[in-house]
Amino acid sequence: MRFHLTAAALFACLAGMGVTAQERALPLPSSLPLLDYQAQLYPFVAQRRFADLGWVRDKRWRDTGPFVMGTSYGIHPAVRIYYGPQVIDWLEGGRQGDIPDGAMVVKEMATPPAARYTTYRDTLEYLHPDDPAEVEAQMIDFLHRTGGLNWTVMVKDSALSYGGWFFASVDAAGQVDDFAAPYAPASGQAADGLCMRCHASAAEELIFSSLDNIEGYPGAPLIFRVDESWRNMTDQPPGPMNLPAVQRPAMGQSDAALIEDYFHNDAAYDRVTAGAAGGRPALNPDFTATFPPADGISIPAAQVPHMPGQWLDHVPSRPGGPQHFLTSDNCVGCHGGLGGPPSGTAMFLQTGPSYGDGYDISPYGEWRWSPMGLAGRDPIFLAQLESEFALLEQAGAGDLADALGTTCLSCHGAMGQRQLQIDAHANPDAGLNPDVFKPDYLSLHAPLTQAxxxxxEADGTYDYHQYGNLAREGVSCAVCHRIAPPRRAEGQPDYNTLDTYLMNGTTGVFQMTEADRLIGPYADVRRKPMENAMGITPVQDDYIKSSELCGACHTINLPNVDADMSVPLDGYTSADQDVFNQAARNGVALLKDSYGVTYPEGLTDFQHSVEQATYLEWVNSVYSEEATAQSCQDCHMKSDFRSADGTVALDRITTQIATIQDTTLPEATNLLPQAEIDVPMREGYRRHSFVGLNVFLVEMLRQFSTEMGMGLTQPMTYATNGAQLAIDTMAQQAREETAGIDIALRPAATGIMADITVTNRTGHRLPSGVGFRRAFLEVKAVDAGGQALWCSGCTNGAGVIVDGAGAPLRTEFLDDVPEGADMALYQPHHRVVTAQDQVQIYEELTRNAKGAFTTSFVNRVSHPKDNRLTPHGALAPGTAAFEAKFGGSAVTAAFMKATLPEGGAAQDPDFTAGSDRIEYRIALPAGVDPAGVTVTATLYSQAIPPYYLKQRFDTAPDGPATRRLYYLASHLRTEGTLIEDWKLATATASATLR
Structure with a gap:
């Protein structure tokens, strides 16, 4: 056994030699904010003070994998590791027990292979046989000059996280993070998910270190094959380090120019990330003409509120045992895919020779740019909240703002809002307020400096920063993989399964698994790495495949704060109203019993109604029936892939679903048994794309990634097309799975009669979700030369529907009240369209208690129109078919009324479950031959139509989120995108009268 000084003895000796306190020891990572700690750790490493301290090191430079044809297949570059005294004590003790806090391992790294450094050192020792100091000095110079010397570091601190390690990657300059655009992953943080990918497979203490590698101990390091391709160093004299091409493999040709070490080369990451950044789009004149910058709503770029960078969304599993919610950067290392050789190809479709060429279909990669992954950064939602608060204040109900905001953030900021409740309940002395989750928390992050x-601490937000980190991730990994089925509370009626959900599982109020369990679809999973890294066991549970799981945030039952409590809301009976109100009270009771929170109690003083019914619409369709079943996951988590350019087409995806240090990687010492880390290939892999038609949101976040804190480069695969892949997937869904259009033409006395049938191909209403979304038909007649003759539903560049003269329709902003009328003009549901100012718009329109049209979620008193296309198989409560499917439950019947048409569509015999037929009477100019006219019908989708934006800008023009939305929307580049002219095309069809 090698003799060495203990840490205390070593420090005592060094103190006598005049070594400074900073060189003797470093503070623990948990004792300082992140950047303050990095500022102490990084110089210690980059200046190699660990070597000055005499730390024990590896016997020699060594490889971490083969080096063949100029390419390293190692997990790291060439390494020579230095070990702090506490780590040596632990290794000498047989890797038993816990490594003490403060223990460090510094992995010195250089461009592989190790042979170049051992060969160069042999040369130096030959030239300077009696001067080891000169050999060491020249060796370090060579490593800096030729090897790109850098380091990865592990510092033990059990107060940091469940795994208890701080990981860091330090460059030669010792540069600390700044978390500025274009948002690279942190170079150092607790429980780094990228590092945990491999270290979770270690047998003990998340570390692979072995005495076999270390100077003074018996044994030999692992040896990997290294060919002669590295001997091409033309700055060296001819000889062992500079062989002619004819003596190197393939005459010096290699893949090295195409493959880089993307995991440990910051320069490579920076190049890819810089290439992904785009310039800020210019102001859109069509938009500003439609929405003039009045009331101070327009602000310069420098004043636009920025969201924190995504890598500040960091909350690891806690020491001693996991909490329920932790951020996705804990998951990305294993579930973020690999982008090709030399690292491997997993959850990735590689289309080119370079690492990262292709499509990242990993769970992290697709979720990150989905509306679920963006929900906590959604600038549209945050502006909506400001409007809601302003309306409550105007109505004298401003005291409800906190309750409403907290309710809304139970989905949009699910992890932060719920974890705050859990923590406050578990530790009532902590002083946390679980009844208020402020939207401002979304701007908080862990303090980076003591200042x-x-x-x-001075403004009272310090205790809430971790909840902001969680909330910004929206509906993240740990939300869906934690949801458990709703349960009937004690004393409730004997509800059936559906009614138990309806009365106990909506509006973001969901049951959860235990904190140390995450559910998934597979039984034969490798559990030990996740248990090692986070203290969480992955378990199989079919509920993850249930549409009901999605319903937790896609069935929303909200109060109507200006409705008359003495009468039921429009369209409902008193019995129906009692059902909705009781469901709300049940949710309040569950939250109070579970977490002691009372924030929603004030909201139960109002009449409730279903504001969003996407899950209910699916239940009330053929897609929920066994013979024709298609779940939410079947449509929104595809198991196939087709690229937008048609070059890649897979009917079924087979891949590993996790990438860890397993038997496919180069051998490592002190690895878990093979059976615990051998990740199988899975057939029928489900993509985590989760998209609908909200291209507007993804384009905003992509085009304004700096303002919204989003990095464009995926940290594992280095793919930069994540946002584009989300948009491409939306385009495919819009084109193939949203709607169908059929046109039948016949001549008429003054032109053409067109029967146009629109078919809903979705498993819910079209459009679905929040009520302000709309879809509309553009029906255009053109002559043989392409000249437009007639158009219903044409728009200008801001997406505003115009008449034949190009003027906005009086119905477009729902605020034009004719003299003597009690309601603003709107487009009714049309059975027959006879003029260009008549447009078939599929939408839900709601009015408040004063009769004004509103997009508020809590002023929805009446619904003069709801002609959103119902799905196939939709049934009306009270019919024999409905009762045959659902039974006689009053709860089911009440909730299902929210899935039915209202207004004119309810009386239209051509508006049926799954389709609508409209007759267009197209008048042609005199002298035009109808036989040469082509009629084209296109169904367009607008996730944020003009009247919605106008209501935001009018309601809270001085709100920071509203001003940000105005800036983003007014500068959004739509030309050449899927949302050109502020509309997304779905189905289209053309016909010519012959």
Missing amino acids: GQAAQ
Whole structure:
């Protein structure tokens, strides 16, 4: 056994030699904010003070994998590791027990292979046989000059996380993070998910270290094959380090120019990330003409509120045992895919020779750019909240703002809002307020410096920053993989399964698994790495495949704060109203019993109604029936893939679903048994794309990634097309799975009669979700030369529907009240369209108690129109077919009324479950031959139509989120995108009268 000084003895000796306190020891990572700690750790590493301290090191430079044809297949570059005294004590003790806090391992790294350094050192020792100091000095110079010397570091601190390690990657300059655009992953943080990918497979303490590698101990390091391709160093004299091409493999040709070490080369990451950044789009004149910058709503770019960078969304599993919610950067290392050789190809479709060429279909990669992954950063939602608060204040009900905001953030900021409730309940002395989750928390992050921490402590936000980190991730991994089926509370009626959900599982109020369990679809999973890294066991549970799981945030039952409590809301009976109100009270009771929170209690003083019914619409369709079943996951988590350019087409995806240090990687010491880390290939892999038709949101976040804190480069695969893949997937869904259009033409006395049938191909209403979304038909007649003759539903560049003269329709903004009328003009549901100012718009329109049209979620008193296309198989409560499917439950019948048409569509015999037929009477100019006219019908989708935006800008023009939305929307580049002219095309069809 090698003799070495203990840490205390070593420090005592060094103190006598005049070594400074900083060189003797470093503070624990948990004792300082992140950047303050990096500022102490990084110089210690980059200046190699660990070597000055005499730390024990590896016997020699060594490889971490084969080096063949100029390419390294190692997990790291060439390494020579230095070990702090506490780590040596632990290794000498047989890797038993816990490594003490403060223990460090510094992995010195250089461009592989190790042979270049051992060969160069042999040369130096030959030239300077009696001067080891000169050999060491020249060796370090060579490593800096030729090897690109850099380091990865592990520092033990059990107060940090469940795994208890701080990981860091330090460059030669010792540069600390700044978390600025274009948002690279942190170079150092607790429980780094990228590092945990491999280290979770270690047998003990998340570390692979072995005495076999270390100077003074018996044994030999692992040896990997290294060919002669590295001997091409033309800055060296001819000889062992500079062989002619004819003596190197393939005459010096290699894949090295195409493959880089993307995991440990910051320069490579920076190049890819920089290439992904785009310039800020210019102001859109069509938009500003439609929405003039009045009331101070227009602000310069420098004043636009920025969201924190996505890599500040960091909350690891806690020491001693996991909490329920942790951020996706804990998951990305294993579930973020690999982009090709030399690292491997998993959850990735590689289309080119370079690493990262292709499509990242990993769970992290597709979720990150989905509306679920963006929900906590959604600038449209945050502006909506400001409007809601302003309306409540105007109505004298401003005291309800906190309750409403907290309710809305139970989905949009699910992890932060719920974890705050859990923590406050578990530790009532902590002083946390679980009844208020402020939208401002979304701007909080862990303080990076002591000055930042002091500022947060001074303004009272310090205790809430971790919840902001969680909330910004929206509907993240740990939300869906934690949801458990709703349960009937004690004393409730004997509800059936559906009614148990309806009365106990909507509006973001969901049951959860235990904190140390995450559910998934597979039984034969490798559990130990996740248990090692986070203390969480992955378990099989079919509920993850249930549409009901999605319903937790896609069935929303909200109060109507200006409705008359003495009468039921429009369209409902008193019995129906009692059902909705009781469901709300049940949710309040569950939250109070579970977490002691009372914030929603004030909201139960109002009449409730279903504001969003996407899950209910699916239940009330053929897609929920066994013979024709298609779940939410079947449509929104595809198991196939087709690229937008048609070059890649897979009917079924087979891949590993996790990438860890397993038997496919180069051998490592002290690895878990093979059976615990051998990740199988899975057939029928489900993509985590989760898209609908909200291209507007993804384009905003992509085009304004700096303002919204989004990095465009995926940290594992280095793919930069994540946003584009989400948009391409939306385009495919819009084109193939949203709607169908059929046109039948016949001549008429003054032109053409067109029967146009629109078919709903979705498993819910079209459009679905929040009520302000709309879809409309553009029906255009053109002559043989392409000249437009007639158009219903044409728009200008801001997406505003115009008449034949190009003027906006009086119905477009729902605020034009004719003299003597009690309601603003709107487009009714049309059975027959006879003029260009008549447009078939599929939408839900709601009015408040004063009769004004509103997009508020809590002023929905009446619905003069709801002609959103119903799905196939939709049934009306009270019919024999409905009762045959659902039975006689009053709860089911009440909720299902929210899935039915209202207004003119309810009386239209051509508006049926799954389709609508409209007759267009197209008048042609005199002298035009109808036989040469082509009629084209296109169904367009607008996730944020003009009247919605106008209501935001009018309601809260001085709100920071509203001003940000105005800036983003007014600068959004739509030309050449899927949303050109502020509309997304779905189905289209053309016909010519012959």
